[in-house]
Each structure stands twice: as structure tokens, then as C-alpha cells.
Amino acid sequence: MGSISEIPKTQRVAMSDTPETGAKIIEHPVVQPENLKPGEALVRLAYSGVCHSDTQLLGLCFTLNDPKVVGHEGAGEIVAINDPLSKLKVGDKVGIKFIADTCNQCEFCLDGHDMLCAHMKWSGRHVDGTFQQYAVSYTSQLTPIPEGLDLAHAAPILCAGVTTYKAVKEMGCKAGDWVALPGAGGGLGCLALQYAKYMGYRTIAVDTGADKKALCETLGADAWVDFKQTDDIVKAIKAATTDGLGPQGAVITSPRPEAYETAMQYIRPTGTVVAVGLPHGGAKIHCDVRDTVMLKKKLKGSNVGNRKEAIEALQIVASGKVTCPIEIRPFDQLNQTLDDLKAGKISGRVVLDLHK
Numbered sequence: 281m282g283s284i285s286e287i288p289k290t291q292r293v294a295m296s297d298t299p300e301t302g303a304k305i306i307e308h309p310v311v312q313p314e315n316l317k318p319g320e321a322l323v324r325l326a327y328s329g330v331c332h333s334d335t336q337l338l339g340l341c342f343t344l345n346d347p348k349v350v351g352h353e354g355a356g357e358i359v360a361i362n363d364p365l366s367k368l369k370v371g372d373k374v375g376i377k378f379i380a381d382t383c384n385q386c387e388f389c390l391d392g393h394d395m396l397c398a399h400m401k402w403s404g405r406h407v408d409g410t411f412q413q414y415a416v417s418y419t420s421q422l423t424p425i426p427e428g429l430d431l432a433h434a435a436p437i438l439c440a441g442v443t444t445y446k447a448v449k450e451m452g453c454k455a456g457d458w459v460a461l462p463g464a465g466g467g468l469g470c471l472a473l474q475y476a477k478y479m480g481y482r483t484i485a486v487d488t489g490a491d492k493k494a495l496c497e498t499l500g501a502d503a504w505v506d507f508k509q510t511d512d513i514v515k516a517i518k519a520a521t522t523d524g525l526g527p528q529g530a531v532i533t534s535p536r537p538e539a540y541e542t543a544m545q546y547i548r549p550t551g552t553v554v555a556v557g558l559p560h561g562g563a564k565i566h567c568d569v570r571d572t573v574m575l576k577k578k579l580k581g582s583n584v585g586n587r588k589e590a591i592e593a594l595q596i597v598a599s600g601k602v603t604c605p606i607e608i609r610p611f612d613q614l615n616q617t618l619d620d621l622k623a624g625k626i627s628g629r630v631v632l633d634l635h636k
């Protein structure tokens with residue numbers, strides 16, 4: 281077992297509390313290197329991104345009366361490890377993502393669908409997550425962070441980045457194809473837009489307002505459709521493609537149910553709509569069965585990504601081709617940040633400096 285000195289006995293963690301207080305920051309013991317179980321590492325986290333689903337996870341911890349340290353987009357450095365067979369070692373920069381552990385043996389694990397493993401453990405639900413300074417993690421699901429990528433920019437890629445990268449891949453498009461991205465100006469959407477550009481796709485950013493238009497254009501969108509300024513969104517998106525037949529793919533990061541229904545109408549024959557954004561309070565997608573059959577349209581769900589996709593998503597960011605716009609806030613602004621997220625006040629991603 282390797283370890284470095286100066287590991288404190290206690291640390292600051294954000295523990296789930298009542299719905300009114302959200303999370304409260306308390307002093308909590310640090311698991312010491314000699315107490316790590318086989319297959320575990322102790323990671324000194326520098327930053328954690330704040331994800332929209334943290335608000336739901338906090339509520340779930342309260343409902344189940346099972347307080348946990350929430351958070352699932354952490355970046356830091358291994359300070360101790362109890363896994364002689366792992367390639368990882370003390371000093372390595374690593375990320376902690378939503379999936380904390382899987383069985384590695386079931387049909388879904390073997391196929392790279394880690395998210396569907398019946399024995400999956402979530403960061404912030406089954407094990408303590410990333411709103412803490414020292415996290416214990418299973419080495420099998422730690423993501424190595426490429427040399428030269430700063431930890432603050434790496435953090436949001438562990439959830440938002442891998443989720444959008446995977447969804448963009450799920451369209452199954454080829455370079456030069458047109459893809460529509462409803463919600464392109466949002467936190468997930470602006471990453472989807474950049475990954476789509478990275479893949480060589482021609483992009484139609486769909487969102488609303490001058491600020492989001494400017495952001496999408498800066499990020500290289502080939503076309504812009506403002507859904508509030510357009511009477512017929514289906515017609516407008518089809519018209520944005522060179523031959524007017526509609527985009528070959530769409531990734532819906534928008535939580536608006538309408539974004540799904542219109543996508544099944546404007547998607548090109550044989551094209552694929554990938555569902556990512558979860559409408560508040562749930563929703564059903566209505567689409568014309570005859571149209572879907574005759575025009576061979578596809579609708580797929582996509583949910584985070586596997587270990588390999590997390591590595592790829594980070595490598596693309598390290599290459600400089602994709603950047604997550606971030607705002608760094610001190611750790612104790614977690615609850616304020618969650619409120620701002622709920623109020624839709626945050627563009628890009630807030631990353632907490634866990635030691636400030």
C-alpha cells in the first residue's frame with residue numbers, strides 16, 4: 281500500500297440535510313490509508329462540479345433517511361491506494377464520476393453499459409460523493425485525468441462531459457451530417473455542440489435569446505434556430521439543412537417535452553433522436569407511428585457513459601477542442617449554487633473549490 285503523508289484526520293464535507301437546508305458543511309473524519317479496503321483509493325479532491333441531479337439526490341437522501349455526501353463530478357489526486365494490481369498510483373490525477381462501482385461481470389457491464397448494472401453504486405447515494413475534500417473511491421471506476429488538463433476544467437467532464445459525448449456518439453452520424461441540438465445554449469447543450477463539432481458534424485443550435493445565440497455562435501454552431509422566434513420549428517430546422525430533408529441526428533439536452541415531439545417530426549428519414557434531458561415531473565413522447573415506420577426514424581435514450589467514454593471525453597477536452605465554460609466558487613456556496621441551478625440562473629458549469 282502506498283501513501284503520502286499529511287493526510288488530515290478530519291475534513292470539510294457537505295452532508296445532505298433537510299429539504300430546507302439542502303446540504304450542510306460539517307467536519308467529518310477522513311478515512312486513513314490503513315483503513316482502505318482492497319480495491320480502494322483515497323483521493324484528495326480539489327474541485328467538484330455541481331450538477332442539476334445533485335438537487336434530486338439530496339432530496340432522495342432525505343426521503344430515504346440516509347444522509348450522504350452528495351456530488352459526482354470530482355477531480356483530484358490519489359494520496360493513498362490499496363490495490364497492488366491497479367495501474368493507478370499515489371500522485372496520479374483522477375476523476376470521480378456518477379458511477380462509483382459496478383459488478384464487472386453481468387451482461388451489461390461486459391457490453392460497456394455500466395449504467396445498467398444491477399449492482400451499480402452511485403456517488404452521492406450508495407457511497408459518499410465529491411462534495412468533500414478526501415473521498416474514498418473504488419479504483420476500478422476512477423478516471424485518469426490527462427496530463428496538462430487542469431482539474432477545475434476536468435471536473436464537469438466527469439458527468440456533463442461524458443453524458444453529452446456519449447449522446448453525440450449514439451446518433452451514429454458521420455462527418456458532414458447535419459445534427460440538431462435543442463438546448464444548445466445550456467450547460468449540457470454547449471458541450472454537446474462542441475463534441476458534435478469535434479466529430480465533424482454540421483450543427484443546428486436550437487435555443488432562445490441573444491445571449492445563448494452569441495454563445496452557440498462562438499462555439500461554432502453552423503446554424504441557429506430560436507424556438508421562441510419561430511412559428512414552425514419543424515420547418516425551420518429542416519430548412520437549415522442543405523437539402524431541406526432535416527438533420528440525420530438530434531441530441532435533446534433540453535428538458536422541454538415539446539423538444540422531443542418536434543424532433544421526431546423534423547428528423548430526416550433513417551435519422552436518430554437521442555433523449556438526454558429529463559422533463560421536470562416526467563413526460564411522454566407522442567410521435568406518429570406510421571411516420572416512424574415508413575421513414576425508419578429512431579428514438580434512443582442515453583444516460584451518462586462508461587469508463588472508456590469518460591476517458592475519451594476527457595482526452596478531447598485535453599486536446600483543446602472542447603471546453604466547458606466554468607465559474608469557480610468557494611465550497612460554502614454549494615447551497616446557493618443549487619438554488620441558482622433550480623432557478624435556471626447558471627450558464628455553463630459551477631465548479632466548487634473544495635479547499636476555499
Ligand SMILES: [Zn+2]
Nearest residue numbers: 331333439440
Ligand atoms: Zn450529474
Ligand SMILES: [Zn+2]
Nearest residue numbers: 383386389397
Ligand atoms: Zn454488472
